Amino acid sequence: xxxxxxxxxAGLVVIGAGLGLGKIGGSAMDAIARQPEAAGKIQTAMIIxxxxxxxxxxxxxxxxK
Amino acid sequence: MVILRKPLHVIAAIAIAMLPLxxxxxxxxxxxxxxxxxxxxxxxxxxxxxxxxxxKKAKVDAYIQHHLxxxxxxxxxxxxKEGKHYGFSLPVILLDNGLKVFSSSKFxxxxxxxxxxxxxxxxxxxxxxxxDAAGTISYDEHHHPTNAxxxxxxxxxxxxxxxxxxxxxxxxxVGLAKSYKKGPIPTGFxxxxxxxxxxxxxxIAIPNIGEKKYRKFMGYLLTVFFLIWLLNLxxxxxxxxxxxxxxAVTICLALFTxxxxxxxxxxxxxxxxxxxxxxxxxxxxxxxxIEILGTLTKPFALLIRLFANITAGHVVIMSLIxxxxxGKNLAADLPISLGLTLFISIIEVLVAFLQAFIxxxxxxxxxxxxxxxxxxxxxx
Numbered sequence: 001x002x003x004x005x006x007x008x009x010a011g012l013v014v015i016g017a018g019l020g021l022g023k024i025g026g027s028a029m030d031a032i033a034r035q036p037e038a039a040g041k042i043q044t045a046m047i048i049x050x051x052x053x054x055x056x057x058x059x060x061x062x063x064x065k
Numbered sequence: 066m067v068i069l070r071k072p073l074h075v076i077a078a079i080a081i082a083m084l085p086l087x088x089x090x091x092x093x094x095x096x097x098x099x100x101x102x103x104x105x106x107x108x109x110x111x112x113x114x115x116x117x118x119x120x121k122k123a124k125v126d127a128y129i130q131h132h133l134x135x136x137x138x139x140x141x142x143x144x145x146k147e148g149k150h151y152g153f154s155l156p157v158i159l160l161d162n163g164l165k166v167f168s169s170s171k172f173x174x175x176x177x178x179x180x181x182x183x184x185x186x187x188x189x190x191x192x193x194x195x196x197d198a199a200g201t202i203s204y205d206e207h208h209h210p211t212n213a214x215x216x217x218x219x220x221x222x223x224x225x226x227x228x229x230x231x232x233x234x235x236x237x238x239v240g241l242a243k244s245y246k247k248g249p250i251p252t253g254f255x256x257x258x259x260x261x262x263x264x265x266x267x268x269i270a271i272p273n274i275g276e277k278k279y280r281k282f283m284g285y286l287l288t289v290f291f292l293i294w295l296l297n298l299x300x301x302x303x304x305x306x307x308x309x310x311x312x313a314v315t316i317c318l319a320l321f322t323x324x325x326x327x328x329x330x331x332x333x334x335x336x337x338x339x340x341x342x343x344x345x346x347x348x349x350x351x352x353x354x355i356e357i358l359g360t361l362t363k364p365f366a367l368l369i370r371l372f373a374n375i376t377a378g379h380v381v382i383m384s385l386i387x388x389x390x391x392g393k394n395l396a397a398d399l400p401i402s403l404g405l406t407l408f409i410s411i412i413e414v415l416v417a418f419l420q421a422f423i424x425x426x427x428x429x430x431x432x433x434x435x436x437x438x439x440x441x442x443x444x445x
Contacts (some may be wrong), residue, residue, distance in 0.1 A: 044426075047419070047422075047423065047426075048423075048426060048427070051426075056366070058369050058374070059366065059369045062369060062373060
């Protein structure tokens, strides 16, 4: 039972992280389309935010295990 | 020729896309065969065939677990039938009433008790315990061993890998430094390293820490970037190295960042933590513990990210390779398994760079937060 709940929790974490990453990626795409000359800076910022989000998701996955 | 080539590509692509279907077809044929076979066979045989994959899965699980942990010997591969391990033993250094140095070959991969100067040590679940001559290990009610654990300073697999990586880094960068004596343009392998160093300086250090203060931290940032990158890439080789996927290593790296950040922080940084300027007094009191916790969560996120990314990558690759051994139909499983492994491996090469980059980037971001000058006279 506990194992199943853990798996459901892991799924929820992945859904949340996926939504977050999708939003970051989509916004970055929009921003790059509007200002292609700032693509480098936008990419760097995007990677940082994505890394922070990923860290949060991994923390949840590891603490939940 | 061009017209001829394109349909060929299309046919090849379709053939590759159809591969999973072939494999499914084979599996169904196989299962039909198995069923007919099982009908004729006795119940005992049926039991055996059912038990075998489970056993294989457990074996694969144990193998992956073993790979993820540090070990006292460097085993490249082992022959299970003969019980032989191919690799080399590493020195074990224990501090237990004086220094005890012996080769890990005395443990015989955990099968025997090692005797050193009248003391007996046994390897149990990857840890060394002090035991009696028979090697008995006593447990408490949670099935944790209660035997004494000597202080362990052994040169383990991870330590050897890190020493190897450090030696490699030293070799590469001393070569680069020497080539600058001859002229402004580096020669040989230094031509690959110079743009990377400039990338760290111009894209990571200067924008985050600032033009004036970045120089002091370049040594740390470059070291951490190249060490993590090289160790990640070494983890991709079939040597079975898994250093950055070891939480002790990432904790240590994150602690370096934490202490460098705290010890290089200026007055403004501490004021923002303990007495946030520009907010009402009750808010300042609420913010203080949050900010203090914030200094700890930043390196915590750093260490978890690196550890989890590399561990996940190793587990995925090993699981995909394990498909060959767990599956019933070798001809169908082999191309799928190898294809997926190749795909994930390519992604992992990217991840190896990305994680080193992110670690360096966030380290410099945290350091930059601690050292930057704040210009807030009127607003805030």
